[in-house]
Amino acid sequence: MIFRSRTLRPLWVTTLLYGGLFAFGLMLSGVAIYYEAMRSLIGDLDARLTTESRAILSGRPDTSLGEIQRRIAERQWHARDDDLAYLLLSADGRVISGNVRLRFPPVGFANVDFVEASGKPDHGRALGVRRADGSLLVLVADNDPVEELHAKLLWIGAISLTVTAIIGAIAGLAMTASISRRIEVTTRTARSIMAGDLKQRMPFDGSGGPFDRQAIVFNQMLDRIEALMDQLRQISADVAHDLRTPLAVLRNKLLAMCEAGEQVQIEPRELESAVSQSESLLALFAAILRISEVESGSRREGFARVDLSTLASELAATFAPIAEDQAQTIVLGASEAVSVEGDRELIAQAVINLLENALKYTGPGTTIVLTVISKPGCAVIAVRDDGPGIAPLDRDTALRRFGRLDGSRSKPGHGLGLSLVSSIAKAHGGGLSLGDAGPGLIAELQLPRPQQAD
Numbered sequence: 001m002i003f004r005s006r007t008l009r010p011l012w013v014t015t016l017l018y019g020g021l022f023a024f025g026l027m028l029s030g031v032a033i034y035y036e037a038m039r040s041l042i043g044d045l046d047a048r049l050t051t052e053s054r055a056i057l058s059g060r061p062d063t064s065l066g067e068i069q070r071r072i073a074e075r076q077w078h079a080r081d082d083d084l085a086y087l088l089l090s091a092d093g094r095v096i097s098g099n100v101r102l103r104f105p106p107v108g109f110a111n112v113d114f115v116e117a118s119g120k121p122d123h124g125r126a127l128g129v130r131r132a133d134g135s136l137l138v139l140v141a142d143n144d145p146v147e148e149l150h151a152k153l154l155w156i157g158a159i160s161l162t163v164t165a166i167i168g169a170i171a172g173l174a175m176t177a178s179i180s181r182r183i184e185v186t187t188r189t190a191r192s193i194m195a196g197d198l199k200q201r202m203p204f205d206g207s208g209g210p211f212d213r214q215a216i217v218f219n220q221m222l223d224r225i226e227a228l229m230d231q232l233r234q235i236s237a238d239v240a241h242d243l244r245t246p247l248a249v250l251r252n253k254l255l256a257m258c259e260a261g262e263q264v265q266i267e268p269r270e271l272e273s274a275v276s277q278s279e280s281l282l283a284l285f286a287a288i289l290r291i292s293e294v295e296s297g298s299r300r301e302g303f304a305r306v307d308l309s310t311l312a313s314e315l316a317a318t319f320a321p322i323a324e325d326q327a328q329t330i331v332l333g334a335s336e337a338v339s340v341e342g343d344r345e346l347i348a349q350a351v352i353n354l355l356e357n358a359l360k361y362t363g364p365g366t367t368i369v370l371t372v373i374s375k376p377g378c379a380v381i382a383v384r385d386d387g388p389g390i391a392p393l394d395r396d397t398a399l400r401r402f403g404r405l406d407g408s409r410s411k412p413g414h415g416l417g418l419s420l421v422s423s424i425a426k427a428h429g430g431g432l433s434l435g436d437a438g439p440g441l442i443a444e445l446q447l448p449r450p451q452q453a454d
Helices: 002-057 065-078 144-194 210-260 268-296 298-302 308-325 344-362 392-399 417-427
Strands: 084-089 095-098 100-102 108-116 121-130 136-142 304-307 329-332 339-342 367-375 378-385 431-436 441-448
Touching: 002 065, 002 084, 002 121, 002 136, 002 144, 065 084, 065 095, 084 100, 100 136, 144 210, 304 308, 304 344, 308 329, 308 344, 308 367, 308 378, 339 344, 339 441, 344 367, 344 378, 344 417, 344 441, 417 431, 417 441
Parallel strands: 329 367
Antiparallel strands: 084 095, 084 136, 100 108, 108 121, 121 136, 304 339, 367 378, 378 441, 431 441
């Protein structure tokens, strides 16, 4: 409940903020429309007054007062229900003609209060034209259309603002409730995961919206975490299994030596066996630390140009005598001149592990071929043999840390060789793949190649 109260408060603040901004924008738009409509209507009234004044005066400054008076009377007779009123004043302010009374007759356009011929007070838009002889012609248009438009615009604005506020409040409540539900579900799922249920995943409805995309990313992260936790449990079990036997043997030998004391002379081979057991344990921990160092990425700062062809040639020459002693053959296949950016020592270590694995698991009479080839965007160091190979279903196990195809784990080794090669490849932005050489196995170490590489 504490989480909910802290969540809803910002959501309400956000909803009110955006709702207020929207209402303010709507109000500004309404004000702009109101003033534009009023300006347009008043402009029409002014144009009408101007046209009518020109018609009465005929555009001539010397038109006589009698003629003007006659034209006013004619217009009043033919348009008794018209909303235009007329007033003709002499130079001394005396009323000559007209059907309206003004307290302060204007010159030019003005909003005025006037009294109709019937004695009813009213207000409207007026235009006063001063003639050369000092007389003044005033035309007054009734302001009723302007007032009607004013009232309608205010009514429409009030209704629009009210409806918008209601719809905005409903939409805000719905949005807040929807987001709150998603947060509550996410919170419950996160708490379940924190409690140890790593199978829980964030729900999504497949709409492709931002919450769905976020849930998918979270689920991918949780999948990765679950896989790492499973891998950690497997590694812990494998380490315990690999350490238990050599430690037990070493302990028993040391106990036997202690019990014998000085009465029995200790055989050198017994000491050598104990030293061998301890060296095996040290090698295991060194391999684990090596993999951790590679996966940390700390070696990337020392990357430089590495000539893979030269490296492969040197390693093939180094391992050829070792293979010959075991009745095996290592040859350097047709290789291309390819360079990559990387750590030469790490790449060499990866190739050495591949060669050692091939020598270890193929047996006498086999041939191992080391080649370097260039592919689009990457360089490939391939180690091919014609031995028994690895079944497709077992290749993922062979690449896994502490993965061993010997289920009893009775043969020498810790299952870290190919895992280290894979980690080195990933540290360089590449990968390691195992394939069928028909017969035998082909291991390909892929390393990204810069565009400018030879």
